[in-house]
Amino acid sequence: MSAVNEVADRQIVRPSGLAEEVYRRIRADIMSLKLPPDTRVSVDSLARELGVSQTPIREALSMLEANGLVSKKHFTGYATAPRMDRAQLDELFEFRLLVEPHAARKAAEAMAESDIGSLASGEGAPSHDGFADMDTEFHKLIAQGGGNHLIADSLARLHIHVHIFRSCFRSEIAEEAVHEHDAVIKAIRARDGAAAESAMRRHIERSYGRLRDFIE
Numbered sequence: 001m002s003a004v005n006e007v008a009d010r011q012i013v014r015p016s017g018l019a020e021e022v023y024r025r026i027r028a029d030i031m032s033l034k035l036p037p038d039t040r041v042s043v044d045s046l047a048r049e050l051g052v053s054q055t056p057i058r059e060a061l062s063m064l065e066a067n068g069l070v071s072k073k074h075f076t077g078y079a080t081a082p083r084m085d086r087a088q089l090d091e092l093f094e095f096r097l098l099v100e101p102h103a104a105r106k107a108a109e110a111m112a113e114s115d116i117g118s119l120a121s122g123e124g125a126p127s128h129d130g131f132a133d134m135d136t137e138f139h140k141l142i143a144q145g146g147g148n149h150l151i152a153d154s155l156a157r158l159h160i161h162v163h164i165f166r167s168c169f170r171s172e173i174a175e176e177a178v179h180e181h182d183a184v185i186k187a188i189r190a191r192d193g194a195a196a197e198s199a200m201r202r203h204i205e206r207s208y209g210r211l212r213d214f215i216e
Contacts, residue, residue: 019059022050026060030069030080031160032129033167037083041070067157084165086215092158093208097201099151100139104184104200105193106146115145116189121181132163138181142188142200162211169214180206 026046029035046057061078064070070078084092119141125131136159143152180203187195 018052019056019063022046022052022056023060023063025050026064027069027160028129030064031132031163031167033164035080037080037164037168039080040076041078041080043077067160069160081161083168084161086212089165089208089212089215092161093204096155096158096204100143100155100204101197101201103143103146103148103151103155104188105197106148107142108188108191108193108196110147111142111145111188115141116185119185119188121178121185123178123182128163128167132159132167135159135163135177135181142184145188162207165214166211174207174210176206176210177203 026035026041035041041061043054043057043061047054050057061070061072065072065078068081070080072078119138120134122131122134122138125134136156139159140152140156143149143155180199183199184196184203187199
């Protein structure tokens with residue numbers, strides 16, 4: 001065996017998907033408020049905590065920046081995004097009201113039966129974080145079921161910010177949201193586009209009402 005081959009055989013190959021795994025870990029810390037809004041993110045500290053080099057940390061932070069969960073500032077490095085203010089919350093729910101009822105109608109008309117079977121209301125979620133993941137997946141599956149992946153990707157990013165906002169004020173799972181999800185699922189299973197659209201609109205309006213009172 002040549003010296004070159006011997007060195008190559010001894011080199012540690014970086015696992016594929018490492019940056020994605022680091023991304024998921026940091027994202028979970030942000031959603032659980034272990035990394036609160038508007039907090040400096042130390043690359044060195046994360047590298048030591050997760051036992052990886054700085055390269056996958058920086059790659060993960062770039063992915064998080066693309067989703068609006070962190071921002072890179074001159075001289076100070078990365079920081080988590082600030083909590084939404086009232087104007088941002090209003091804009092987010094205005095967008096949701098314009099897009100998601102339509103997506104629910106399309107899902108009722110076109111969603112595959114196997115995907116409908118994957119819809120879960122969030123009942124029985126073990127924690128707020130668990131419900132947040134199920135809620136994000138619920139809305140993403142419906143948007144994808146309507147055949148518009150751009151809407152699905154946009155909503156997935158927006159829902160993260162909704163759950164971070166909710167975590168800042170309350171930790172309990174909204175029982176009302178579970179019932180509202182059930183109504184949407186029932187309409188989609190019945191292939192009733194008008195009912196799905198109406199149920200989704202009602203859910204978003206009530207979600208907005210549950211959150212807006214936390215901001216003066």
